[in-house]
Amino acid sequence: MNNSSSTSEQRIYIVDDDEALRDSLAWLLDSAGYLTQSYDSAEAFLADYNDQLTGCALLDVRMPGMSGLELFDRLCDLHATLPVIFITGHGDVPMAVAALKRGAADFIEKPFNDEDMLTLIRQCLAVEKEGRDRRRQDAEVARRLDLLTQREHEVLELIIAGKLNKQIADTLGISIKTVEVHRARVMEKMGVNSLAELVQNVVGLEPQAPR
Template sequence: MSESHVVPDQQIYIVDDDEALRDSLVWMLESSGYTVSAFDSAEAFLAAYRETFSGCLVLDVRMPGMSGLELFEELGRRRCTLPVIFITGHGDVPMAVSALKKGAVDFIEKPFGDQEMLRLIAQCLEQERASRSKRKLEADTARRLEHLTQREREVLDLIIAGKLNKQIADVLGISIKTVEVHRARVMEKMGAHSLAELVQHVVTVEPAALGR
């Protein structure tokens, strides 16, 4: 993998009690341009974990103490958004499949090839970037919605409902020109350049808005 595909603020977090495998993964991933942090136990990772972690987690299913699955479930309770790839032995496949049903991205069986792991890593990082962008857009939209006046919010709801300016004016008992002024302010405050963009932004935060 070329370093041009590596995003500086994303890291690969490896949690595995097998020192040889851990060191091998670290060497392979760092050679491919990634920043890597490795932990020998689930407990060690949890002690270091911060909500600001970005990238993906490569996690062994079976470890002494807290297992990989138990760590995965604990991270879920903490609303961790890191995509997770499980490393499994042959006998652990049913557990890995169970983890997939709970939101893990994939699992990889030992022994595995470098290219297979790199492919999964790239997939996870792309997913995490897209997910982060979506969360950022949702937070920005929610913040912008809070800055609308009550009348602007009423106009917005009617716009989302597909009402024309004349219909909005009739519903709210105001002039069409006043509707146009409010509509322009709504577009400006929401940072939208088109009606389609406005609707798309709002329904990501408030899906029920379309049904109003």
């Protein structure tokens, strides 16, 4: 295991059976201020894997035992959110391209340029953090939605549909004043200050992937 003094919670997981390449990559990434963790096999990484890991993974395509591609398939089955960069030899490019179509982030051919690798890492970490922030926001929106009463849910659905207070009152058979009360409670419980913010949060809510 190689750790840098970076304060970032993200970590780059290096999975390669080539000790020299692992050490070289760890040195490069540590020197750039990243946290790293190295594994000499796909099985070793999988044994450590959990869905709280953040950062990205560098996987060698060809390894004894479980290959990098097989590891990627297992991570897909686990609904892993870590972006994956494949390290390939020239003959492995078609397999890496196929992996891209299945959701891998990118691949880089050996021997690679250090700056190209660091650029890929920066891009992957930014994407991973953005996705994590979005999932955290979605979870908070979902938590707040659970606080709404059945009637508040009904009012919310009609608000999202663009209905005016009078139209909501007519649809639900309640007074406009009652609609205004429900509407205010919805805004308060959802923690928003404007209709636009409410719509953006609820309409933008993505389904949570099963674990």
